[in-house]
Amino acid sequence: MNIQATAKRAMRDAFGETLVTLGGENSDIVVLTADLAEAIRLDAFATAFPERFIQMGISEADMMGTAAGLALAGKIPIATTFAIFATSLGNQPIRVSIGYNKANAKICTSHGGVTVGPDGATHQAFEDVALMRMIPGMTVILPADANEAAAATRAIVEHDGPVYMRLGRIPTPVFSHPDQGFRIDEAPILRDGRDVAICAMGIMVSMALEAADELASEHGVEATVVNVHTIKPLDKGTVTDAARRCGCVVTAEEHSVLGGLGGAISEVLGATHPVPVERVGVADTFGESGEPDEILEAYGLTSAAIVASALQAVGRKR
Amino acid sequence: MTSAVELQSLATQLRRDAIRMVTHAGSGHVGGAMGAAELFAVLYGGGILRHRPSEPDWSERDRVVLSNGHICASWYAVLARTGYLPLEELETHRRFGSRLQGHPARAKLPGLVETSSGPLGQGPSVANGLAMALRMNGSDARVYCILGDGELAEGQVWEAAMTAGHHRLGNTVYLILANDVQIDGRVSDVKTQEPIDRRFASFGWEAQRVHGHDVDALRAALGDDPDEGDASREATGKPQCFVLEVEMARGVVAWEGLAKWHGTKPSPKEAAAALEEIGEALGYEDFPIVAGNNNGARP
Numbered sequence: 005m006n007i008q009a010t011a012k013r014a015m016r017d018a019f020g021e022t023l024v025t026l027g028g029e030n031s032d033i034v035v036l037t038a039d040l041a042e043a044i045r046l047d048a049f050a051t052a053f054p055e056r057f058i059q060m061g062i063s064e065a066d067m068m069g070t071a072a073g074l075a076l077a078g079k080i081p082i083a084t085t086f087a088i089f090a091t092s093l094g095n096q097p098i099r100v101s102i103g104y105n106k107a108n109a110k111i112c113t114s115h116g117g118v119t120v121g122p123d124g125a126t127h128q129a130f131e132d133v134a135l136m137r138m139i140p141g142m143t144v145i146l147p148a149d150a151n152e153a154a155a156a157t158r159a160i161v162e163h164d165g166p167v168y169m170r171l172g173r174i175p176t177p178v179f180s181h182p183d184q185g186f187r188i189d190e191a192p193i194l195r196d197g198r199d200v201a202i203c204a205m206g207i208m209v210s211m212a213l214e215a216a217d218e219l220a221s222e223h224g225v226e227a228t229v230v231n232v233h234t235i236k237p238l239d240k241g242t243v244t245d246a247a248r249r250c251g252c253v254v255t256a257e258e259h260s261v262l263g264g265l266g267g268a269i270s271e272v273l274g275a276t277h278p279v280p281v282e283r284v285g286v287a288d289t290f291g292e293s294g295e296p297d298e299i300l301e302a303y304g305l306t307s308a309a310i311v312a313s314a315l316q317a318v319g320r321k322r
Numbered sequence: 323m324t325s326a327v328e329l330q331s332l333a334t335q336l337r338r339d340a341i342r343m344v345t346h347a348g349s350g351h352v353g354g355a356m357g358a359a360e361l362f363a364v365l366y367g368g369g370i371l372r373h374r375p376s377e378p379d380w381s382e383r384d385r386v387v388l389s390n391g392h393i394c395a396s397w398y399a400v401l402a403r404t405g406y407l408p409l410e411e412l413e414t415h416r417r418f419g420s421r422l423q424g425h426p427a428r429a430k431l432p433g434l435v436e437t438s439s440g441p442l443g444q445g446p447s448v449a450n451g452l453a454m455a456l457r458m459n460g461s462d463a464r465v466y467c468i469l470g471d472g473e474l475a476e477g478q479v480w481e482a483a484m485t486a487g488h489h490r491l492g493n494t495v496y497l498i499l500a501n502d503v504q505i506d507g508r509v510s511d512v513k514t515q516e517p518i519d520r521r522f523a524s525f526g527w528e529a530q531r532v533h534g535h536d537v538d539a540l541r542a543a544l545g546d547d548p549d550e551g552d553a554s555r556e557a558t559g560k561p562q563c564f565v566l567e568v569e570m571a572r573g574v575v576a577w578e579g580l581a582k583w584h585g586t587k588p589s590p591k592e593a594a595a596a597l598e599e600i601g602e603a604l605g606y607e608d609f610p611i612v613a614g615n616n617n618g619a620r621p
Binding site for chain 2: 034055056058060061063065066067068069070071072073074075076077078079081096097100101104105106
């Protein structure tokens with residue numbers, strides 16, 4: 005199946021719009037921000053539901069603890085900030101007040117990964133997924149495009165339990181159908197092939213689809229593309245089946261190659277069906293300033309890098 | 323109304339319970355637990371908390387957040403002494419399989435532990451969140467958050483203090499056990515926290531100091547004004563902070579005020595001498611220790 009992107013849209017825009025709809029449907033939803041309301045597109049929610057919008061100021065740890073308290077009293081708090089601030093500054097309360105308490109709090113972040121661009125290394129989250137994966141009971145979601153972000157926002161509100169969801173800042177290709185729905189436990193297969201399985205998350209999914217086109221047309225290699233929108237709990241069945249069918253795997257993530265999607269898939273396949281795995285992602289390094297496209301290119305987060313890794317993985321098959 | 327003598331007896335028993343629990347466990351935090359005995363007695367036994375031991379998850383209950391979770395021995399004891407837990411369970415504290423974890427765990431005691439605690443500085447934020455939710459629901463229940471003074475060095479406490487002040491969480495009460503002791507010595511030597519009441523006042527709080535071992539003073543400070551009813555405190559919209567002047571390991575003269583008793587277990591001999599000094603509590607019996615390692619621990 006080929007999926008053609010129709011246009012570009014930022015996931016945070018879809019998120020903000022969906023929050024207003026959900027806020028009208030469910031009066032338990034409370035939205036918190038740590039001085040980043042506009043950046044995360046919360047203004048519409050704040051206007052529509054001022055009594056359920058909590059401005060926390062620049063206090064990420066306090067925001068996470070407050071969200072936990074709201075959840076423990078029956079609310080559905082959605083705590084928002086940038087990915088790096090949520091998962092580093094807010095880590096201890098996320099671990100104990102939210103995770104250990106099994107609080108029904110949703111941590112929703114934007115500006116994940118490298119695409120925060122010119123702000124540089126301090127603001128680029130390469131490790132947020134790894135940190136959140138290690139919290140027992142935490143669901144970790146990275147939608148692939150704006151339509152999926154909207155569907156995922158609804159799904160996490162309906163899900164009972166703590167969730168970390170990372171959204172992108174910049175407009176990225178929209179390829180999923182607005183009405184496709186979202187199942188947390190299911191990694192959709194976007195394209196079927198038998199030579200290599202590309203498991204991608206977040207904005208790398210559209211690049212994986214591009215790479216699959218190029219692999220087919222230029223190299224005669226047929227790729228399966230799996231959209232791993234939920235890194236935890238991982239859809240082990242789909243990933244293992246894809247590895248079994250194709251005999252090798254490429255992972256692609258806008259995140260460190262350590263501890264994120266590449267790590268999670270390697271853990272699963274090591275136990276279920278060991279095959280060669282090539283990981284596309286950020287090496288073990290900090291980032292730097294630059295336009296998002298420049299950073300993606302410089303740090304090897306491109307469809308060309310996925311193609312190269314796919315050919316390498318295919319070459320490693322016995 | 324429970325008499326001061328009865329409340330003091332309960333406090334004495336909580337002190338005995340804490341010493342016996344930690345000694346039997348072979349580890350734990352006895353000094354802070356002893357210092358909080360009067361507070362727990364007055365909160366649970368002195369008509370301060372609105373609660374129903376027969377219905378722990380009553381939606382209109384006042385919430386208690388024990389932010390300095392390490393002092394939980396006397397807190398578990400007061401829960402047992404007021405009908406929330408079987409007395410027999412106290413001997414399982416800190417043992418494998420026990421609901422009475424080394425630090426309070428919501429997963430082990432749902433409905434009783436409002437929030438898990440242990441890492442310091444986290445309770446106030448959770449308390450604020452509970453208070454915001456109660457206010458949104460139109461409930462007049464209050465949230466009581468108990469902290470230590472050494473704990474105030476955690477920055478998150480002051481983030482939360484700002485939040486409660488700014489959002490005018492008048493249904494929120496912080497109870498700060500100020501014993502001027504932390505693991506490495508005097509709080510005033512390690513990192514100064516005083517004047518705690520003035521610091522909170524500058525964050526938009528009503529703050530006052532109370533003698534934390536005087537059950538009458540505690541009840542007078544924490545209780546509602548009989549002339550104005552329970553709406554008097556919320557009327558200002560200001561959160562309330564009580565700085566409770568207490569002593570580490572209060573009740574055993576040789577231990578009082580010593581940082582050692584933050585986390586040192588008493589030897590059986592020290593424990594016996596301490597219990598002798600504290601004396602028996604009128605109207606109470608010690609919880610049974612059946613002997614044996616995990617005896618009584620619940621799966």
